Amino acid sequence: MRNEYLMLCASIAVAIAGLPVAAMAQPATSTNAAIADLNTVEMPRVTKTVDSSVLSTVAQSHLGLLAKTTPTAVVADSTPMNHMQLILQRSALREGALNALISAQHDPKSPKFHTWLTPQEYGATFGVAEVDIAAVKSWLSSQGFTVHGVYPNKMQIDFSGTAGMVKRAFHTQENHYTLNKVSHIANASDISVPTALKDVVVGVAGLNDLRPQALHVAPKIAQFDATSQKFKITQPATVHNLVANPEAVSFQGGVRGLVPYDTAKMYGVDQLRASGITGKGITIAVVEDGSMVPADWTNFVSQFNLASYGGTFAQIQPQATPAMVNCIDPTIANPGEDDTETLLDAEWSTAIAPGANIVVASCDDSNGKNFFGGVFTAATNLINGASRPNVISASYGYGEGFVDAASKTAIDLMWAQADVEGISVFVSTGDSGTNPSFNGSVISGAGLDANAFATSPNVTGVGGTDTADVLDKTSSKYFSKTTNSEYGSALSYIPEIPWNQSCGNSLAAKFAGQPSALEFCKQYLTYDPYGYYVTSESGSGGPSSVDRKPAWQRQVHNAAKDQSRDLPDVSLFAGSYGGYTWVIICTAANPCVPGFTAPVSLEGGTSLSSPMFAGIQALIDQGLAASGLPAYQGNAAPTLYALAAQEYGGATGGTPASLDTCNSDNGAKGTGKCVFHNVTRSGISTQCIQQLPGVVTADCYFYGTIQNFQGLYGPVQVGLTSSSATAYTPKTTAYSSQQGWSFAAGLGSVNAKNLLTAWKAFDNAP
Known part of the structure; x- marks a missing residue:
């Protein structure tokens, strides 16, 4: 033997x-x-x-x-x-x-x-x-x-x-x-x-x-007001709008709709674009379980002056082998109907990399056509197929508590194979704070969890941020009062905080004059006695209960001292407190028209963050290929952490001066030479509930009771996510930002131009 x-x-x-x-x-x-x-x-x-x-x-x-x-x-x-x-x-x-x-x-x-x-x-x-x-x-x-x-x-x-x-x-x-x-x-x-x-x-x-x-939020339909240069939500008021709004910020004048110009300006993409780096020759596949109207993408690139960069669009049903046909076309019921997730992914990967080839790989999983799901089938078929993309973005997920062992193994095996083949995979971490299984609802009956689709050590998990200018009252410093010919208004990089729409947002609490998020949430009860504004909507992060921490994740300052694969790795814009800032998407039902004289759809969520980072990777790949290096880079995370350790310091030893320099709060001038924007304020602790009597909700610190939740569900305890049911302190809060890496924002966001420069040096290292 x-x-x-x-x-x-x-x-x-x-x-x-x-x-x-x-x-x-x-x-x-x-x-x-x-x-x-x-x-x-x-x-x-x-x-x-x-x-x-x-x-x-x-x-x-x-x-x-x-x-x-x-x-x-x-x-x-x-x-x-x-x-x-x-x-x-x-x-x-x-x-x-x-x-x-x-x-x-x-x-x-x-x-x-x-x-x-x-x-x-x-x-x-x-x-x-x-x-x-x-x-x-x-x-x-x-x-x-x-x-x-x-x-x-x-x-x-x-x-x-x-x-x-x-x-x-x-x-x-x-x-x-x-x-x-x-x-x-x-x-x-x-x-x-x-x-x-x-x-x-x-x-x-x-x-x-x-x-x-x-992993996107419910879209809003809005009409542009040329006078205020803002968008006004036009959807009918729901029952909770009849309750006094307890939120810290009032947006009676309208909301902000970001366009490709804005995000390119925020993340240094415009500087690469000026030098001819647009993603040309690189293929980004977005994996989906629904289809979109192809004309939406054409409308998007036309509206935002992106057509000249030469990007392409295709919608396919990939098969691993010609003989094994298991990807069924999720056909659109009528010409005016399309899938919001699909078009968000396709349009906003293009927004960052307008020269890239965008492939929508979609497989139906309705009515038992594919019992394990269309998204998995689309991804695994691409990875096993004859023609493979450089980059994959997957904006889907659920907590590891909602996955059996065989399914989790299948997911991890798939992503490991992609890595070995050189494909860079980006996965959204979730839209409901410390448990990604509650998108659009409130964490209940479950504790801390992480997205099973993103905890593989062979993918890069992308969390969500919010621009801090509204709560900091500094919008005039970072946005012009009027939009330009490309409908953009961003002036530079804008300081960021983790995306958190709940009263657990500590910066919102400060804005409202409250000493802490906990006190702010207690005030919510006064103005929101039926809990219509209770929410867990936030970027997600947390430790895996299945996958072990890879060696590369241990090497950066403030990496969690655990044995788990932790999320997120990086973050990009996903949404805002109070729903003030969104991105614009062009849909079949609400197409974009010059001047925005017709209603448009506004969107957000970490479903936005992942395809945007996939777009950044396409820029990196093209830039590397232009220097004679491989256009395929495999999992981006090991390189990202190695580069972050140079700016933030390692897991042990002293920290470099750049740890303070690269703090997101320093804005564009302070972080101009940094690869990463270190997000260090606020966090992703959100609200959680427990119906009385009912299933116990773990990892929730309860601060009050709503006697008839939303007028239908009887008495419900309401709390904030915490690793302790008896205390809500900086140490137990799930989770706060910090210098270096955090469960709230990972390594933070990036400057794409500086990232490419650093990546080239890394790939050329002896």
Whole structure:
């Protein structure tokens, strides 16, 4: 056994050493002979007859949150369950070799620095052996399932069946449940598989229909007022508008709508654009479960004078292989209807990188067409396909508490493969503070959590910021009173705080003359006795309960002293306190017209932040390619943290003077030479509730009771998110900003021009 172990280690080492440099836009090269040898050296792991009467339970293969939830009905056996994913488990040796390669690919001193693989090379080196895959496929077919195919990564098998087949093969019952007031389907217990297969089967992704949700706020329809140079919300008043507004800021004169000119000015993108860096030649894919009207994108680039930069737009349904068709077109019901999330992602990645090729990769997951979800399918198909993008943005998510182990494993395996192939992936961290599963509602019945789609150590999690000028009363310093020919008004970079629309916003509390956010929230109760303004709307951050902290995240000043992968990594504008500042999107229902003489849609959320950072990465990629460096950079986070350590200082030792210099509060002049804008004020502690009597809400400090919440729900306790149920202090607040890295804003935002300069130096390091 010892000799076999050493032989396998040596073979893997030889295989990795022999890997060719992959040209990512080209068809896959033939598999290296040394890689092929792995399948002959590594012994099969399915060594016994597959007997469906000899079973092993797959731990954590159902949603733990169902333990306290009573099913509403049994799912009929005839219910289709299409395109589930059986997730495979590679050997420990191959897992170790993969981690070693990823580390080397991001180490400028390694000969494997930026040596990327194709999907076929990835599958041959790090996938499950063909003989073991054949055994699993044979068993699935014997249970009546339709096996659609094996992915090139050799880590997942696409198959379909019915709820009855799932019950018989995996020994679990599919039930209907109501979670967060939404009806869902999920397996009631952990699954079982034949013991002979247990070493190569992680589980099944798609046994429940809880899928990542879009992370944008509800759009507002507004009309531009040329006199005030502001937008006035035109939507009908809702019931809570009848209650005295308790917020610190009154926006009776209208709200602000940012345009591409503004964000380019804020983040140093305009300086790159002036030198010809526009993202030209770089492909950004936004992965979606809905489609958009293509004319929206054309309207957007026309309205904001971006067409001359030569960017392109395409909307596709990617397939991993021609024979395995599992991405179904989420067709638009009528010509005037499109998906807000999709067009936000496509338009605002273009806003930053107007010369880039934008690809909307969308797969339907409605009506059981794709049971594990369209967003995952779109992403994994792109990553396994013949033509792969340079950059992927995913503006979707849900907390790790809402994901079973197999589904989380599938997500992490997908993003690791993208990294090995050189694809830079950006994922929104969430829109509901310390728990991303409550977008558009209030945290209840759950504690601290992090976005399962973003906690992979192979992606860059993007949080949300707000411009601080309104609450600082400095708008005249950073915005002109009138808009220019491109409808922009930003004058420079603007100091930022974490995006937080709740009374937990400590800067808003100060603006209102309150000594603390806690006292400000207590004042809310006086003016908002029914809780219509109670909200958890905020940029999200927090530690993973699944993924371990990567080494690169430990190397910066004030990195959390935990063992968890922490979010966010970076942040960009997402929204504002009180809903004052938004971005403009052009939709089919409300197209943009010259002068904004017709109503337009205003949007926000970390769904905006992620595609904007994807746009910044496209600029970086083009700039590097122009210098003869690779246009594919893989996961951006390791480089971002290495560069941040230069400005903020490392995890140990003294801190450089630039830690103070690069404070976001110093504005444009102070941070002009910085790569990062360090966000150090306020935080993302938001409101949370607990119905009485009801399910206990963890990690919430309750400061009061609303006797009839929103006039419908009876007595509800209301609090602020905290790591302590008995104290709300700077140490327990979840979470505050600080110098260096924080759960509230990560490393902060960036100056794109300075980032490119620093990145070039990093890539050229000996």
